[in-house]
Amino acid sequence: MPMASQTGRNEGAVGGSVLRLDRVSKFYGAKVALDDVSLTVPDNAYVALLGASGSGKTVLLRTIAGFETLDRGVITLKGKPVNEVPAHRRAIGFVFQNFALFPHLSVVDNVAFGLKNAPGVKLDARAIDTKVRAMIELVGLSGLEGRAVTAISGGQRQRVALARTLVTEPQLVLLDEPLGALDANLRSRMCGELRRIRERLGVTFLHVTGSETEALAMGDQVIVLDQGRIAQIGQPDEVYTRPLDARVARFLNCYNLIEGRVEGRGFATEGRLLPCAQIGPAGAEIYALRQDLIEVAPPAQGPNEGPRLPVTFVASEYSGPSITSFFKLPSGAVITVENHLSHRDPQVFEPGRSYDLTWKVDDALILARGTGARA
Amino acid sequence: MTALPTTTATAAAEASSNKRSRTPYLLIAPGVIWMLLFLVLPILMMVYVSFWTQTTFKIEPILTTKSWQTFFASDTYLGALWTTVRIWLIVLAATLLVGYPTALFVGLFVRNKTTATALLVLCVIPFWTSFLIRVLAWRPMLGKEGAINIILQHLHIVSQPIDALLFTELSVVIGMTQIYCVFMVGPIAFMLGRIDPSLIEAARDLGAGFGRIFRTIIFPLSLPGVVVGAIFVSVMVLGEFATAAALSGRKVNLLGNIIVTQVGSLKWAFAAVAGVVLTVIMGVVVAALLRLVDLKREL
Structure with a gap:
C-alpha cells in the first residue's frame, strides 16, 4: 500500500489533513465494494479520485458523506472519528452527479437551504441573504436569483448545486462526477471554474471521476481506485508517467x-x-x-x-x-x-x-x- | 409524368392531414356527448326543477323560489348541511392523518417498487367486497356486543360496554375513514415515490434533520398528491348517504340522506334544491383545493 507510509507520517498531525480513512471496508452481501481502503486527504487541496464504473468510487464518497455505513475501519474528519456521526452533522459538502436541486425552490432558496435548515447557530435573514448573494456571485449566477431551478440550463444548475454546498462552508467538499451531466464544451469550462472557486475558498475538494483526463487535469493529487482498492496515489504526472500496475x-x-x-x-x-x-x-x-x-x-x-x-x-x-x-x-x-x-x-x-x-x-x-x- | 405523382402525393398528404386534424375530435366526441347528455343536462335540469312548484302530491313547472326559501328556513335541512360539512372536514382530516404516514411509508421508505405496489394493492383489498358489506361489517365490530367492546371488556379496560361506538356520528366517521382512506394514500404515495432519493440526501448533507427535511422538502413535494387525494375524498364524502344510513341508525342526516328521503316521498323540488346546494359546495371545495397547487405543473 503506497499510502501506508503517508498515513503513518500524518498521525497526530491533524492540521495537515482534513480527512483520513483507516482500513475502511464495505460489503454488499458477498460483494466487496471497498476493500481495506486507507488514505489521507490534505487540507486545502484538489484531490481527484479516479476509477472505472464499479470500482467503488461512488460508494467511497457516499461512505465519507455518511449516506452509507461502514463494515470495517475508521473515518476521521479533522482529527475526530465520524463513524457514528449522522450525515447531517458531518459538515461535509456533497455535490451530486444529477445536482439534486430542490425542484420546488428558486435558485436563492436552494442556495440558502443549508443556512436556513442546518442545526446549531441560527443566522438572521440579513446575514443569510448576504452570504447567499456573495456565493451566487462567486459561482457566476448573478441575475438568476429568483429563477426556478427547473428553468435554468445544465451548467447553471451545476453552479447552483455548487453554491448550495459551498455556502455552508464545509471543510471538505465531495463531488460525485460533477461534470458527468454536462456536455464536453461546458465540462472543460467548469473544470477551470471548479479550480478557481476552490482556490478562492481554500477548502478541500474530493472530486470523483471516471475520466482520466479530468482527474489528471484537476487534481493536485490523484487517487486511483480499482475494484474497491486503492491502486495508486500520487501527483498527476507521477500517476501518468509511472503507473503502479x-x-x-x-x-x-x-x-x-x-x-x-x-x-x-x-x-x-x-x-x-x-x-x-x-x-x-x-x-x-x-x-x-x-x-x-x-x-x-x-x-x-x-x-x-x-x-x-x-x-x-x-x-x-x-x-x-x-x-x-x-x-x-x-x-x-x-x-x-x-x-x-x-x-x-x-x-x-x-x-x-x-x-x-x-x-x-x-x-x-x-x-x-x-x-x-x-x- | 413527374408532376402527376407529386400532385397525388400532395392531395394524399392533405387528405391525411385533414383526417388527422379530425381524429382528435372523433376521439373526444363520445365522451363529450355522454357528459352533455348525462351530466350537464341533468345538472341544468336539476337547477330548473329546484324552482318548480311543489305541492304535496304533485310538482308543476311553475317557477317559484318557495322550495329554496323552505330549505334555508328549515332547521332540518340547515342541520343536514352543517352535519355534511362537519363530517366531511372530520373525515378529510382523519384520512389525511391515517393516510399520510401510510403513504410516507409506502412511497418513501419502501424503496423497492414491487413491494410498494404490493402494499398499495393490499390497501385496495377491502374493495373486493361490496360497499354495503364493507359498511355493515362495522356493526358487529362497533356494536354494544361487538368485537371491540368484547375485547376491551376482556382486557378489563372498560367494565361497561361503550355504546357510543355504534349508531353515532363517531361510527359514521370511523366507517367513512376506513372506506375512503385508500383514496388519500394512493395519490400521496405516488407523489412521494417520485421524489428523487438524492434530494433527501442532499438536504441531509446540508445539515437538515428529518423533521426539517419533511417540512421543507418532502411535504411540499407531496402536496399535489395531498390535493388530489383530498379532492377524491371530498367529492365522495360530500355525496355520501349509505354509510350514514347504515352506521348512524338514521341519527346522522347528511345532504345525501335528505335527497334520498325527498326523492322517496316524491318531493322532487326539495331534492333538487339539496342537490344544487351539494353540487355548489363540491364545486367550491374542488376549486379551492386546486388553488393550493398548480397540478398542471406537477403532474
Whole structure:
C-alpha cells in the first residue's frame, strides 16, 4: 500500500489533513465494494479520485458523506472519528452527479437551504441573504436569483448545486462526477471554474471521476481506485508517467500493454528479448509503452540498438492535434502509436506493410498485472 | 409524368392531414356527448326543477323560489348541511392523518417498487367486497356486543360496554375513514415515490434533520398528491348517504340522506334544491383545493 507510509507520517498531525480513512471496508452481501481502503486527504487541496464504473468510487464518497455505513475501519474528519456521526452533522459538502436541486425552490432558496435548515447557530435573514448573494456571485449566477431551478440550463444548475454546498462552508467538499451531466464544451469550462472557486475558498475538494483526463487535469493529487482498492496515489504526472500496475496503466488509456515475462535482464515477448532499464516488481508480466513515445521506422536489417519490434500497419485515425496509428504485432496484438502533429508532419504509412517500432529503453515500464491478479 | 405523382402525393398528404386534424375530435366526441347528455343536462335540469312548484302530491313547472326559501328556513335541512360539512372536514382530516404516514411509508421508505405496489394493492383489498358489506361489517365490530367492546371488556379496560361506538356520528366517521382512506394514500404515495432519493440526501448533507427535511422538502413535494387525494375524498364524502344510513341508525342526516328521503316521498323540488346546494359546495371545495397547487405543473 503506497499510502501506508503517508498515513503513518500524518498521525497526530491533524492540521495537515482534513480527512483520513483507516482500513475502511464495505460489503454488499458477498460483494466487496471497498476493500481495506486507507488514505489521507490534505487540507486545502484538489484531490481527484479516479476509477472505472464499479470500482467503488461512488460508494467511497457516499461512505465519507455518511449516506452509507461502514463494515470495517475508521473515518476521521479533522482529527475526530465520524463513524457514528449522522450525515447531517458531518459538515461535509456533497455535490451530486444529477445536482439534486430542490425542484420546488428558486435558485436563492436552494442556495440558502443549508443556512436556513442546518442545526446549531441560527443566522438572521440579513446575514443569510448576504452570504447567499456573495456565493451566487462567486459561482457566476448573478441575475438568476429568483429563477426556478427547473428553468435554468445544465451548467447553471451545476453552479447552483455548487453554491448550495459551498455556502455552508464545509471543510471538505465531495463531488460525485460533477461534470458527468454536462456536455464536453461546458465540462472543460467548469473544470477551470471548479479550480478557481476552490482556490478562492481554500477548502478541500474530493472530486470523483471516471475520466482520466479530468482527474489528471484537476487534481493536485490523484487517487486511483480499482475494484474497491486503492491502486495508486500520487501527483498527476507521477500517476501518468509511472503507473503502479497494468490495470492503472490500462485505465489511463495511453499505454500499450504487451504480455510476456521477465527473463534475465530483458523482457521476453513476441519471440524477442526486449532490453529493460529496470526489472519491475516480482511477477511482472506486462511491458507498458506510452503511445506517444514510440517511433515508427522502416524495417531494419542491421543489429538492434535498443528495443525494437516488427509490426504491420493497419490504419490511422486523425483527431485534430494528433494522429493515431494502429499496428499489428506478429502475435496479432494491436499497438497504438500517437503522433502529435505540432512536432512534425504526419508520417504516411502503407496498409499491410511492415515497419519497426522503436523507443527509448528508459521510457518502457515493466508492470505487474494489478489488483485483480494479486487477489 | 413527374408532376402527376407529386400532385397525388400532395392531395394524399392533405387528405391525411385533414383526417388527422379530425381524429382528435372523433376521439373526444363520445365522451363529450355522454357528459352533455348525462351530466350537464341533468345538472341544468336539476337547477330548473329546484324552482318548480311543489305541492304535496304533485310538482308543476311553475317557477317559484318557495322550495329554496323552505330549505334555508328549515332547521332540518340547515342541520343536514352543517352535519355534511362537519363530517366531511372530520373525515378529510382523519384520512389525511391515517393516510399520510401510510403513504410516507409506502412511497418513501419502501424503496423497492414491487413491494410498494404490493402494499398499495393490499390497501385496495377491502374493495373486493361490496360497499354495503364493507359498511355493515362495522356493526358487529362497533356494536354494544361487538368485537371491540368484547375485547376491551376482556382486557378489563372498560367494565361497561361503550355504546357510543355504534349508531353515532363517531361510527359514521370511523366507517367513512376506513372506506375512503385508500383514496388519500394512493395519490400521496405516488407523489412521494417520485421524489428523487438524492434530494433527501442532499438536504441531509446540508445539515437538515428529518423533521426539517419533511417540512421543507418532502411535504411540499407531496402536496399535489395531498390535493388530489383530498379532492377524491371530498367529492365522495360530500355525496355520501349509505354509510350514514347504515352506521348512524338514521341519527346522522347528511345532504345525501335528505335527497334520498325527498326523492322517496316524491318531493322532487326539495331534492333538487339539496342537490344544487351539494353540487355548489363540491364545486367550491374542488376549486379551492386546486388553488393550493398548480397540478398542471406537477403532474
